[in-house]
Amino acid sequence: xxxxxxxxxxxxxxxxxxxxxxxxxxxxxxxxxxxxxxxxxxxxxxxxxxxxxxxxxxxxxxxxxxxxxxxxxxxxxxxxxxxxxxxxxxxxxxxxxxxxxxxxxxxxxxxxxxxxxxxxxxxxxxxxxxxxxxxxxxxxxxxxxxxxxxxxxxxxxxxxxxxxxxxxxxxxxxxxxxxxxxxxxxxxxxxxxxxxxxxxxxxxxxxxxxxxxxxxxxxxxxxxxxxxxxxxxxxxxxxxxxxxxxxxxxxxxxxxxxxxxxxxxxxxxxxxxxxxxxxxxxxxxxxxxxxxxxxxxxxxxxxxxxxxxxxxxxxxxxxxxxxxxxxxxxxxxxxxxxxxxxxxxxxxxxxxxxxxxxxxxxxxxxxxxxxxxxxxxxxxxxxxxxxxx
Amino acid sequence: xxxxxxxxxxxxxxxxxxxxxxxxxxxxxxxxxxxxxxxxxxxxxxxxxxxxxxxxxxxxxxxxxxxxxxxxxxxxxxxxxxxxxxxxxxxxxxxxxxxxxxxxxxxxxxxxxxxxxxxxxxxxxxxxxxxxxxxxxxxxxxxxxxxxxxxxxxxxxxxxxxxxxxxxxxxxxxxxxxxxxxxxxxxxxxxxxxxxxxxxxxxxxxxxxxxxxxxxxxxxxxxxxxxxxxxxxxxxxxxxxxxxxxxxxxxxxxxxxxxxxxxxxxxxxxxxxxxxxxxxxxxxxxxxxxxxxxxxxxxxxxxxxxxxxxxxxxxxxxxxxxxxxxxxxxxxxxxxxxxxxxxxxxxxxxxxx
Numbered sequence: 001x002x003x004x005x006x007x008x009x010x011x012x013x014x015x016x017x018x019x020x021x022x023x024x025x026x027x028x029x030x031x032x033x034x035x036x037x038x039x040x041x042x043x044x045x046x047x048x049x050x051x052x053x054x055x056x057x058x059x060x061x062x063x064x065x066x067x068x069x070x071x072x073x074x075x076x077x078x079x080x081x082x083x084x085x086x087x088x089x090x091x092x093x094x095x096x097x098x099x100x101x102x103x104x105x106x107x108x109x110x111x112x113x114x115x116x117x118x119x120x121x122x123x124x125x126x127x128x129x130x131x132x133x134x135x136x137x138x139x140x141x142x143x144x145x146x147x148x149x150x151x152x153x154x155x156x157x158x159x160x161x162x163x164x165x166x167x168x169x170x171x172x173x174x175x176x177x178x179x180x181x182x183x184x185x186x187x188x189x190x191x192x193x194x195x196x197x198x199x200x201x202x203x204x205x206x207x208x209x210x211x212x213x214x215x216x217x218x219x220x221x222x223x224x225x226x227x228x229x230x231x232x233x234x235x236x237x238x239x240x241x242x243x244x245x246x247x248x249x250x251x252x253x254x255x256x257x258x259x260x261x262x263x264x265x266x267x268x269x270x271x272x273x274x275x276x277x278x279x280x281x282x283x284x285x286x287x288x289x290x291x292x293x294x295x296x297x298x299x300x301x302x303x304x305x306x307x308x309x310x311x312x313x314x315x316x317x318x319x320x321x322x323x324x325x326x327x328x329x330x331x332x333x334x335x336x337x338x339x340x341x342x343x344x345x346x347x348x349x350x351x352x353x354x355x356x357x358x359x360x361x362x363x364x365x366x367x368x369x370x371x372x373x374x375x376x377x378x379x380x381x382x383x384x385x386x387x388x389x
Numbered sequence: 390x391x392x393x394x395x396x397x398x399x400x401x402x403x404x405x406x407x408x409x410x411x412x413x414x415x416x417x418x419x420x421x422x423x424x425x426x427x428x429x430x431x432x433x434x435x436x437x438x439x440x441x442x443x444x445x446x447x448x449x450x451x452x453x454x455x456x457x458x459x460x461x462x463x464x465x466x467x468x469x470x471x472x473x474x475x476x477x478x479x480x481x482x483x484x485x486x487x488x489x490x491x492x493x494x495x496x497x498x499x500x501x502x503x504x505x506x507x508x509x510x511x512x513x514x515x516x517x518x519x520x521x522x523x524x525x526x527x528x529x530x531x532x533x534x535x536x537x538x539x540x541x542x543x544x545x546x547x548x549x550x551x552x553x554x555x556x557x558x559x560x561x562x563x564x565x566x567x568x569x570x571x572x573x574x575x576x577x578x579x580x581x582x583x584x585x586x587x588x589x590x591x592x593x594x595x596x597x598x599x600x601x602x603x604x605x606x607x608x609x610x611x612x613x614x615x616x617x618x619x620x621x622x623x624x625x626x627x628x629x630x631x632x633x634x635x636x637x638x639x640x641x642x643x644x645x646x647x648x649x650x651x652x653x654x655x656x657x658x659x660x661x662x663x664x665x666x667x668x669x670x671x672x673x674x675x676x677x678x679x680x681x682x683x684x685x686x687x688x689x690x691x692x693x694x695x696x697x698x699x700x701x702x703x704x705x706x707x708x709x710x711x712x713x714x715x716x717x718x719x720x721x722x723x724x725x726x727x728x729x730x731x732x733x734x735x736x737x738x739x740x741x742x
Contacts, residue, residue, distance in 0.1 A: 027536055027540075029536050029537070029540075035623065036623060037621060051540075051707060051708070138703065141703035141704060142611060142612065142614070142702075142703045142704025143701075143702065143703035143704075144440070145436075145439055145440045145700050145701065148440035148441060148442060149440065149441060152441055152442075208701065209703075212701075212702065212703060214612055214702055214703045214704070214705055215703045217705070217706070217709055218703065218704075218705070218706050218709070369706055369707065369708065370540070370621060370622070371615065371621045371704075371706045371707055372706065373621070374621060
């Protein structure tokens, strides 16, 4: 097709020319906090020269709920309903990291079966989150059909969560010392059926979205993250992998039972929006492969929870720790400080959205077309609730 | 009864003519409005099924009353005029958009003899009116005093100017082949013993493709709906409109879509002609079908195509649309007009005898 060859976009903006808003040459436009092209509540302050974005400032602060401070005033077990609300579409990673950090400080070892169940839970969450994201990238480029398809299948995954944990969105399933429950009877077969359905959906999306001329024309060459940018800007996860870095904590520093699973780390080379979408699309297949192995190899009996002290009077010894895991957007970390009391001394949550949505977005947005801002934003996969906590 | 006949005859001749024309206009506009209403319903249903859901099914049996409910809701909504908006222009813009979309139907031949105004420059009239519609969009975008609306209006203006040319050239090919600007004559020029292979879509295939795609762009429909790109500039030029003012834009868009679909049927698919005309067995078999039915079927085909495109395509970026219009479509049409011209002058293939 005619757009297969992409030329370097001509820029109407003189190099490094100061932006004088009074000159009448520029239009300042706010995209957000309420805008169909923004995920969650944050705002982009764009300065336009015609259709070209010449300056971009991100504004966050619409969703700050002060979770880190709240957690200092609650006992260790009371924090569970809070941590899962930090990143709304994927609460499980927060639950796991908080539980793992507390376990490390308290010196509790969770049983083997619990570790398998946790891995299954995390991978299901990854699948659900990616399904929503894949729909989002379609919708942000004006293809709403993909969104309907993926949200349908995400709902099937949520059904699995409901069976497994009793809740659809905020599960509170992973607790210090293990998990809250084992699997219901016949869960494995139903899970396999859902995974097969998702796999068929992925094949269809490959045809409808990734081979579509318009999507290729728009997403290829959009928002290229150069290799030099990756480390200074703190880019992690699929965004870094699309730039050619084979970084994946599941393989580099295996936690839970990831060292017993066979999976590939998916990378790309182009590092544009298309490559990022492709990497995530492929990672969903890897996730499905992993979950099939988990369902196959998981021990079906044995304890799923370690012996715990009375959680109402639980005093965790003084210490500090940083626990990290690979969430859908990259490295996700919890830094916990305890002082030997029933309460946490300090919590810090390190989420990848913070760097991706602010510094990286401000850098990549300059020089793109206003039409591509929504697609660029979604292609970085960020969640405003996780930026501000 | 006799009283009314007497009353009618007592009227002056001029007034009789005016009343007759008004009645004819109503006879076209009312069914058209119903078509538009149910086209929106069809869109929601078709796209719904393509997106693996059922679409509206709550209001009335199987959701059949949904468009009526929508219309009633919009009628009762307040028309909010933004502060600092230019009030007169803000209110006149929907009318400017809706007017031409309805007026274009005046020269449209529904069947051999069924046409309100059988004028000889029908094609020019339609081209002129579809161009006027864009003024409504520009005025709406400017009068709203909103940056998003203004961006949408600018995009729409540039896009429609670019595609108007491609569309116009495609129609030049049609009129060269048909030798007439009258829509009825254009259809009659396509009748022949080849049935659907006598129609213009085959000899004018590149122009046919350009015309249909330009038609999608002309009506601001996906994948060319940058003027109201939801995820980019929210709703574009009609972002600040509500109630019936918004409904007017909505009606105009769908009336235009049906018009483009019907014109594609007239120009390239033989209008009211049977696709089996002149064929040995099928031809006589379908002789009893009225021409109007064929026209509706062909229009429905294109109307469905519009919905299909919307469900399956992402939105083009604005500069890519312009590149497609200026650098691909216009050259294609110019080259093919030359080819058609030569074919007509030297009577090359069997179509232009």
